Amino acid sequence: MSSLQVAVRPSVRQDSVLRLDELVVRYGSFVAVDGLTLELRRGELFGLLGPNGAGKTSTIRVLIGQRQPSSGTVTVAGLDLQHNWDEIKSHFGYIPDRENHFEEFTGRRNLQIFAGLYHVPEERVQECLDLVELSEAAELPVRAYSLGMRRKLLLARGLLHRPQLLYLDEPTANLDIHSAEVVHRILRDLTARGVTVLLTTHNMQEVEQLCERVAILCRGRLVALDSPMALRQQHAERKVDVVLRDGARLVFDLDNPEDAIQLSHHLLAGQIISMKTREFNFHETFLKLTGMKYS
Amino acid sequence: MRWYIIRTLLHKEFLRHLANRGGIALVLLLVVAALLLSAFGGGESQAVSAVGGVKRCYIEYWQDDPWIDHLQAHLPPELEDRVRFRMGQSARTDGQGSIVYEQNAGGIQLRPQRDGGYQVWIWHPGKDTSSIAPFEAWFWQETHKYWQGRAAEALADVAPAMRRQVQTPDLTTRRFEIAGGLDPRSGIATALVIFGLFFVCVYLLPSLTCEERERGVLLAQALSPATASEILGAKFLFYPVLGLALAVLLAGTYNPGVLLRPFFWLAMLVAVWGSMGVGLTIASLARTQRAASMGAMCYMFAIALLLFICQQVNIKGLPYLALEYHCPRMIHAVLGDALRWYHWGNLAATAVLAGLWTAVATYLFRQRGWQS
Numbered sequence: 001m002s003s004l005q006v007a008v009r010p011s012v013r014q015d016s017v018l019r020l021d022e023l024v025v026r027y028g029s030f031v032a033v034d035g036l037t038l039e040l041r042r043g044e045l046f047g048l049l050g051p052n053g054a055g056k057t058s059t060i061r062v063l064i065g066q067r068q069p070s071s072g073t074v075t076v077a078g079l080d081l082q083h084n085w086d087e088i089k090s091h092f093g094y095i096p097d098r099e100n101h102f103e104e105f106t107g108r109r110n111l112q113i114f115a116g117l118y119h120v121p122e123e124r125v126q127e128c129l130d131l132v133e134l135s136e137a138a139e140l141p142v143r144a145y146s147l148g149m150r151r152k153l154l155l156a157r158g159l160l161h162r163p164q165l166l167y168l169d170e171p172t173a174n175l176d177i178h179s180a181e182v183v184h185r186i187l188r189d190l191t192a193r194g195v196t197v198l199l200t201t202h203n204m205q206e207v208e209q210l211c212e213r214v215a216i217l218c219r220g221r222l223v224a225l226d227s228p229m230a231l232r233q234q235h236a237e238r239k240v241d242v243v244l245r246d247g248a249r250l251v252f253d254l255d256n257p258e259d260a261i262q263l264s265h266h267l268l269a270g271q272i273i274s275m276k277t278r279e280f281n282f283h284e285t286f287l288k289l290t291g292m293k294y295s
Numbered sequence: 296m297r298w299y300i301i302r303t304l305l306h307k308e309f310l311r312h313l314a315n316r317g318g319i320a321l322v323l324l325l326v327v328a329a330l331l332l333s334a335f336g337g338g339e340s341q342a343v344s345a346v347g348g349v350k351r352c353y354i355e356y357w358q359d360d361p362w363i364d365h366l367q368a369h370l371p372p373e374l375e376d377r378v379r380f381r382m383g384q385s386a387r388t389d390g391q392g393s394i395v396y397e398q399n400a401g402g403i404q405l406r407p408q409r410d411g412g413y414q415v416w417i418w419h420p421g422k423d424t425s426s427i428a429p430f431e432a433w434f435w436q437e438t439h440k441y442w443q444g445r446a447a448e449a450l451a452d453v454a455p456a457m458r459r460q461v462q463t464p465d466l467t468t469r470r471f472e473i474a475g476g477l478d479p480r481s482g483i484a485t486a487l488v489i490f491g492l493f494f495v496c497v498y499l500l501p502s503l504t505c506e507e508r509e510r511g512v513l514l515a516q517a518l519s520p521a522t523a524s525e526i527l528g529a530k531f532l533f534y535p536v537l538g539l540a541l542a543v544l545l546a547g548t549y550n551p552g553v554l555l556r557p558f559f560w561l562a563m564l565v566a567v568w569g570s571m572g573v574g575l576t577i578a579s580l581a582r583t584q585r586a587a588s589m590g591a592m593c594y595m596f597a598i599a600l601l602l603f604i605c606q607q608v609n610i611k612g613l614p615y616l617a618l619e620y621h622c623p624r625m626i627h628a629v630l631g632d633a634l635r636w637y638h639w640g641n642l643a644a645t646a647v648l649a650g651l652w653t654a655v656a657t658y659l660f661r662q663r664g665w666q667s
Contacts, residue, residue: 065518066514090520098511101512102307114515116299116300117519
């Protein structure tokens with residue numbers, strides 16, 4: 001069975017916040033999302049992964065109401081997306097991959113405008129600025145902000161109305177290590193308080209660190225859906241790469257008894273000058289699952 | 296419609312314009328132009344000169360003559376400031392000996408001949424012989440009167456009965472103003488008002504809306520609790536009010552009296568409404584700020600060209616489909632105090648066209664308004 005033909009069907013849960021059921025998005029004859037079924041639970045940090053053109057953006061566009069599904073349904077907090085859009089809008093926050101601020105306004109003014117639209121009190125603006133560590137730069141015009149500061153301001157804007165569901169598109173792109181850590185901390189705190197986070201990213205390390213579950217899309221189809229740990233167990237290779245004194249390079253499969261005996265002989269004979277176990281590599285697994293690299 | 300959302304969106308638009316220094320500078324420039332128009336050039340003479348006529352006419356002679364005295368004594372009041380008498384010898388000449396005139400000036404030279412007669416040389420700027428017509432008309436009339444007077448005097452002794460026959464009867468002239476006729480100031484004021492209106496509704500509205508769409512800020516607003524109706528509503532509140540305020544300020548600066556005329560307000564309202572329709576259509580079709588600016592400029596050029604061609608080759612009917620045909624006519628009429636019954640037709644036509652533009656704009660904006 002090829003990695004693209006993996007059939008994954010999650011079970012329906014009572015604490016479901018977001019549910020996609022057999023979602024299909026077509027652009028003419030091109031199928032961008034092909035029968036995607038997903039369910040995100042309350043307080044879950046969920047990663048949506050896939051190579052370019054896998055269908056992530058199309059899925060997000062449906063979730064933020066900018067694209068009608070060709071077929072299938074999307075339910076947010078039990079409300080059908082197509083029929084209850086105006087009600088659903090206040091439930092979620094969206095942090096796009098491309099920063100979109102009023103450049104001529106200060107960071108604070110940007111937040112104040114959206115605070116006005118969400119009808120949240122003025123104090124919340126300062127709270128959000130503090131949260132993303134932008135208080136000191138709050139009175140600077142956004143055009144003077146660095147890319148990292150702009151992304152943090154996006155996060156602050158997305159959190160103004162305390163959404164129950166947060167969609168984040170590449171939230172730590174262009175952030176330095178400290179700022180990325182700040183974002184990670186905020187996301188963990190949010191999920192601890194019951195906020196559901198849907199994260200799309202290309203940063204595999206971030207996925208391993210943050211996400212409780214990940215869905216991997218390829219060519220519009222779901223090819224894997226599990227926790228990073230389960231994927232590790234499923235896809236880790238129990239092999240050892242060895243270099244002998246005579247320069248020979250060998251690979252021993254620890255699950256093969258003959259290989260294990262041969263490896264112990266080499267060890268006892270003192271012929272090995274280098275030995276390395278093959279660790280689980282999420283990136284490699286991702287490439288394998290998406291068919292971009294075959295083992 | 297929720298007031299707190301509308302208020303926030305209006306505040307946002309206001310702040311964005313406040314940060315746009317170029318826009319503020321242009322608005323101030325328009326106001327200064329209207330002030331200048333209002334404060335200066337109100338006299339009849341400027342009005343005539345601005346349509347291309349001769350501003351000053353020199354009567355040049357080479358010898359003293361009672362004829363010249365007669366002409367000097369019979370200058371009508373409207374030409375008194377514009378006619379100068381001078382000896383031909385004292386005039387400045389070029390290398391060939393021809394008298395040099397300043398711009399917008401002409402001359403009537405009375406050149407004495409050896410046989411006792413005169414040659415009258417008429418100098419007019421450019422090829423348009425009619426540019427000096429008001430001066431010529433006066434000159435020939437008074438010349439005729441003078442020489443006939445001389446003939447009558449000569450006949451007084453030899454044939455008194457014939458004197459009355461050759462004497463020119465008193466010809467008096469009365470002048471009447473055709474309201475709004477050739478007054479260029481109301482035309483310029485109309486242009487300022489129309490430009491102000493188009494600047495706000497056809498240039499600023501698409502340009503700033505497309506900038507928001509290009510940056511993704513329009514999408515961010517659409518994802519907030521603000522509905523499409525509220526976002527559109529705020530734009531339909533802010534820009535017409537701004538356009539109307541600017542247009543009224545310019546018109547009121549030029550002629551404060553128009554503010555008391557109901558037709559002026561009706562004309563302004565339909566003109567603003569139509570401009571908004573055009574502006575929002577451009578805003579919906581253009582994907583980027585640059586495209587919006589180009590779209591606004593191309594629209595204005597295309598319409599101006601269309602109207603010009605229709606006028607030049609006498610195409611009937613087609614101009615009636617353009618807002619820009621009706622709006623200037625009714626605004627010019629009300630600014631120049633020359634309102635006629637048919638301007639109500641312009642008003643009605645503008646309202647119909649404004650309705651059509653708004654319907655198209657609303658449909659397009661709902662179809663593709665939020666993101667690039």
